[in-house]
Amino acid sequence: MASVIETKDLKKTYHTGAGDLEVLHGVDFNLVEGEFVAIMGPSGSGKSTFMNILGCLDVPSSGTYRLLGESVKDLSADQLALRRNRYLGFVFQGFNLLPRADLLENVSLPLLYAKVPSDKRRKKAMELLDRVGLGPWASHRPNQVSGGQQQRAAIARALAADPSLILADEPTGNLDSVNSDEIMKLFIELNEQGLSLVVVTHEPDVAACARRLARFHDGLLVEDSPVVNRRRP
Numbered sequence: 001m002a003s004v005i006e007t008k009d010l011k012k013t014y015h016t017g018a019g020d021l022e023v024l025h026g027v028d029f030n031l032v033e034g035e036f037v038a039i040m041g042p043s044g045s046g047k048s049t050f051m052n053i054l055g056c057l058d059v060p061s062s063g064t065y066r067l068l069g070e071s072v073k074d075l076s077a078d079q080l081a082l083r084r085n086r087y088l089g090f091v092f093q094g095f096n097l098l099p100r101a102d103l104l105e106n107v108s109l110p111l112l113y114a115k116v117p118s119d120k121r122r123k124k125a126m127e128l129l130d131r132v133g134l135g136p137w138a139s140h141r142p143n144q145v146s147g148g149q150q151q152r153a154a155i156a157r158a159l160a161a162d163p164s165l166i167l168a169d170e171p172t173g174n175l176d177s178v179n180s181d182e183i184m185k186l187f188i189e190l191n192e193q194g195l196s197l198v199v200v201t202h203e204p205d206v207a208a209c210a211r212r213l214a215r216f217h218d219g220l221l222v223e224d225s226p227v228v229n230r231r232r233p
C-alpha cells in the first residue's frame, strides 16, 4: 500500500513572547492508503498542532514529514497550498460553511477555486451531496438543516477535490450522539470506498469507529494500536 503520511522524529516549537515552547517532542507516525486512524489525547497534548502539520498548514521545527512520499521540508508556501488543495480535505468542529450560500454553493466552492466550469461544477457538487445523502437539501442554507447535515455538507465539500486524505479535527465536537453517529457512519462508508482518514476526537465512542487508535500525551505519541471490537453505528 502506498504511503500517505510518514513522520519521523517530528518536533514543533512555538516561539512566543514568553519564550520557546516545544509542544511536539519527536513523533513517528505512518499511515498508508486506506487507513482510518483516530487520534485521542488530553487538551494541550499537541493533537491540533500535529494535524496542522499533517495538513500543510504549518511546518515542523525539525524531523521529517513526507506527504505521499514527498518531504514538505523545502516547499514554499505556494507549493504547500497546492499540496493542500490537491491531496487533502479538511473537516472542522464548527463546519465552517458560508451562511448565506446554499449547500450546493458551499460544496461547489473548492471547484470554483479549481476553475472547474460552472456546468461541471454544479453536476459534481450535486453528485457529492447525493453521496453524503443530502441531495434533497441542495438548495437549503446551513441554518435550515441540522448540525449533522451541516457537517455532512462540509464533508461533501472536503471531497470535492478528490483528496487522498481527509483530516478532521473534532468533527463531532458540536454534535449530539445521534448526529455524531451519522457522521461516523459516513466516515466508515467513505473509508470502505478506499479513502484514508485521520480524525481527532475526545469521544471514545467516536474513536471506536476507526480501525486504528493513536494517543497523544504531552507532545508524544504514547499509543498506536488497532481498534479491537470496532463500533459500527
Ligand SMILES: Nc1ncnc2c1ncn2[C@@H]1O[C@H](COP(=O)(O)OP(=O)(O)O)[C@@H](O)[C@H]1O
Pocket: 014, 015, 016, 021, 023, 041, 042, 043, 044, 045, 046, 047, 048, 049, 050
Ligand atoms: N500558535 C501557538 N502558539 C503558541 N502556543 C501554541 C500555539 N498553538 C498551540 N499552542 C500550545 O501548544 C500546546 C498544544 O496545543 P494543541 O496542539 O492545540 O493541543 P490539543 O489540540 O491536543 O488540545 C498547548 O500548550 C497550546 O497552548
Ligand SMILES: [Mg+2]
Pocket: 047, 048, 049
Ligand atoms: Mg485541538
